[in-house]
Amino acid sequence: MQKPAELTTRSESPADNDVPPGFEDVEVNEAAAKLSSVQVSEAAPDAGDEPDTSLKTDSLVERDTEVKKVLADDTLYTSAKTFEELGLSPELLQGLYIEMKFERPSKIQAETLPLILTPPHRSLIAQAHNGSGKTTCFTLAMLSRVDPALHAPQALCVCPTRELVIQNAAVLERLGKYSGITMTSTAAADYATTRRARINEQIVVGTHGKLRDWMSKRVLSVAAMKVLVFDEADEMLKQEGFLDDSVRMMRQLQAANKDLQILLFSATFNERVKTFAQKAVKDANQVFVPKEDLSLDVIKQYRVYCPTSADKVKVLRDMIFPQCERLGQTIIFVRTRETARDVHRLMESEGHKCTSIQGGMDHTARDRVIREFRDGTTKILISTDVLSRGFDVTQVTLVINLDLPVEKDVRIPAFETYLHRIGRSGRFGRKGVAFNLVTGDTERRVIDEIEAYFKHPIPEVPYDNEEEFVNVLRRAGLTEQEA
Incomplete structure (x- = not known):
């Protein structure tokens, strides 16, 4: 388990009777006019606003949950209590202890690393909590399988976004610091344009498009590949996502090496994607956490029935915003870019400090928004689903689904997206x-189905009862009890 990271929170809070800046003198009729201009969208999410796996944390989250294993053969695997039991090189142990500051394997690492590192090096389909140590599992797999004497690509990690490429490459560099193993990525500065020189680095991390381009131009050889990793594998295997490219890449590498080890890692796998993965990667070991255990107990979930869409925004203004200054940080999830812009404009017009992010923004603007929220310059972030996965800010304690997450038909609940959204709060064991x-x-049915799917109650809070909102936050431990 990794040593707990130091958590920093702001100690300054306004008095209990303070209200957020800009709300002191707003007349009721003026506020009503502003609220009426904000339309909570019933449209499908905008293209390009699907979950974006932005930088993840290295901090591990240990939970007393059941880990289900399905083994492909009768090989005996023993759970690892220490990293030394895994037969890792002294150089990799140095990376774990000195660079990553780990003391012993997390629960997920203890169960999955023996499955990955023990000959005959079977493939693995693995699903477990965010922050449970999955990244270390597959980075150790790649580093441990590389032959340092062979200067050719031997391990490939495929990611859905550039941000995740950067994150995984950084973890690889830290873990492999003392190993002498070389690595590169599609996000490296000198590869801004299509690379022409043949790649000799031993581990390569990248996005589908650039990797496919390198392979087609024979810049990236797959002849010596031993390990193929798909991070956020459920996204990579969605029919409407990267599925065709993912299958094509698997087949190409398997043709070059019949003993290729394929590792599929994600925090969520719906049943359709799980079934496909089991067919696509035959004879793989499997590790799964039951879906009802994925809904974190530290995150208290509530439903708020609002008579109209305008009442949703009024709940934000009258019931939630006055509490935000006394909490940590807040993320408000919406379905479309238009709603994100409208709510942001309303809040700013009333003097409230906030920011927003959506898929139509360029990388520079998105990086700025993320940086401001990470450093606490802004405490409230309005976002489409671009930040529903992998975005970790320690101080986030409140998540608001202004629009419930649904599939493209806007009627079927997006269960995995819901789980990832609410998981933005309660990070590192904190309350949320x-x-x-x-x-x-329609939305009533969607929230009922989410409740039933995760087998986790979502009680109601009256939309016009501020006292009950305050009580909810107190019971969750986010505000102080009155003396």
Whole structure:
């Protein structure tokens, strides 16, 4: 387990009767006019606003949950209590202890690393909590399988976004610091344009498009590949996502090496994607956490029925915003870019400090917004689903689903996205609250189905009862009890 990271929180809070800046003198009729201009969208999410796996944390989250294993053969695997039991090189142990500051394997690492590192090096389909140590599992697999004497690509990690490429490459560099193993990525500065020189680095991390280009131009040889990793594998195997490219890449590498080890890692796998993965990667070992255990107990979830869409924004203004200054940081999830812009404009017009992010922004603007939120310059972030996965900010304690997450038909619940959204709060074992704002019969059915799917109650908070909102936050441990 990694040593707990130091958590920093702001000690300054306004008095209990303070209100956020800009709300002191707003007349009721003026506020109503502003609220009426904000339309909570019933449209499908905008293209390009699917979950974006932005930088993840290295901090591990240990939970007393059941780990289900399905083994492909009768090989005996023993759970590892120490990293030394795994037969890792002294150089990799140095990386774990000195660079990563680990003391012993997390629960997921203890169960999955023996499955990966023990001959005959079977493939693995693995699903477990965010922050449980999955990244270390597959980075150790790549580093441990490389022959340092062979100067050719031997391990390939494929990611859905550039941000995740950068994160995984950074972990590889830290873990492999003392090994002498070389690595490169599609996000490296000198590869901004299509690379022409043949790649000799032993580990390569990249996005589908650039890797496919390198392989087609014979810049990246797959002849010596031993390990193929798909991070956020559920996204990579979605029919409407990267599925065709992922399968094509698997087949190409398997043709070059019949003993190729394929590692599929994600925090979530729906049943359709799981079934496909089991067919695509035959004879693989499997590790899964039951879906009802994925809904974190530290995150208290509530539903708020609102008569109209405008009432949703009014709940933000009257019931939630006055509490935000006394909490940590807040993320408000919406379905479309238009809603993100509208809510952001409303809040700013009333003097509230906030920011917003959505898929239509360029990388520079997105990086700025993320940086401001990470360093606490802004405490409230409005976001489409670009930040529903992998975005970790220690001080986030409140998540608000202004729009419930649904599939493209806007009727079927997006269960995995819901799990990832609420998981933005309660990071590193801290407490968190998620409010789901619900309007109309369709959204009522969606929240009921989410509740049933995760087997986790989502009780109601009256939309016009500020005292009950305050009580909810107190019971969750996010505000102080009155003397």
